[in-house]
Ligand SMILES: CSC[C@H]1O[C@H](OP(=O)(O)O)[C@H](O)[C@@H]1O
């Protein structure tokens with residue numbers, strides 16, 4: 001933790017199902033970003049809110065064009081880093097695995113179980129090997145800010161919970177749903193991994209607001225989840241989360257030093273490859289991400 005200078009935050013918002021834009025940004029402009037990993041899900045919306053630089057990206061693209069498996073998570077996170085994003089608030093529709101989290105509930109998840117298997121999950125690879133810590137995959141400082149903002153506007157929000165990340169795109173079988181409940185998971189979705197992993201590799205603080213749309217497939221009193229249901233409840237949740245995001249920004253607006261929780265210094269001791277063996281092309285491709293440490 002060498003750099004204790006403060007700097008103004010740049011807040012990134014990744015919008016999930018039902019959240020394809022962000023209102024109220026001053027000087028708002030959609031900008032195309034090209035990355036070494038291909039195209040992000042869409043152009044990014046840049047602008048200012050309460051004097052803070054904001055970068056918004058719809059995870060599935062406007063019009064919901066990308067499946068959870070085809071979202072280019074590496075391009076999305078690279079784009080955020082290249083635009084100077086310091087903090088990401090991810091917004092996601094999820095199914096509930098608990099009776100006490102009915103549709104409409106908001107959860108600030110703090111753990112993930114990653115059961116996805118068909119996605120690129122790391123910026124590292126042959127020629128540059130790195131391993132970042134992930135025991136605590138979300139940033140408690142961001143969680144505090146979101147929780148405080150929720151208090152300001154009277155939006156109930158549950159602090160803490162485990163988000164089971166499945167590959168999809170089909171919803172779970174009842175047996176899978178029961179298995180994840182037995183594992184103690186709170187909610188289920190298809191997107192927060194590898195997003196949270198890549199945010200950590202990119203040294204960006206990350207928090208996820210999971211908004212419940214359904215009871216997945218396990219609940220004896222509820223029909224199996226359908227897209228109709230998700231879309232209807234996600235629309236109701238979207239209006240509330242926009243308000244919550246607006247209220248959160250002032251809590252994060254002050255210039256800050258590096259995060260005390262280590263999220264934005266995760267690469268400090270992560271690189272394994274000997275300097276003489278590092279692939280210059282990979283180092284060039286990861287320039288925005290490696291700039292702080294190399
Ligand atoms: C239409 S329900 C399934 C879809 O919604 C969630 O996406 P996101 O996290 O981007 O809101 C879920 O993970 C699936 O991708």
Ligand SMILES: Nc1ncnc2[nH]cnc12
Pocket residue numbers: 093094095096166171172188189190213214215216217225230
């Ligand atoms: N039940 C569910 N399973 C997976 N992803 C979801 N997104 C919203 N509801 C979901």
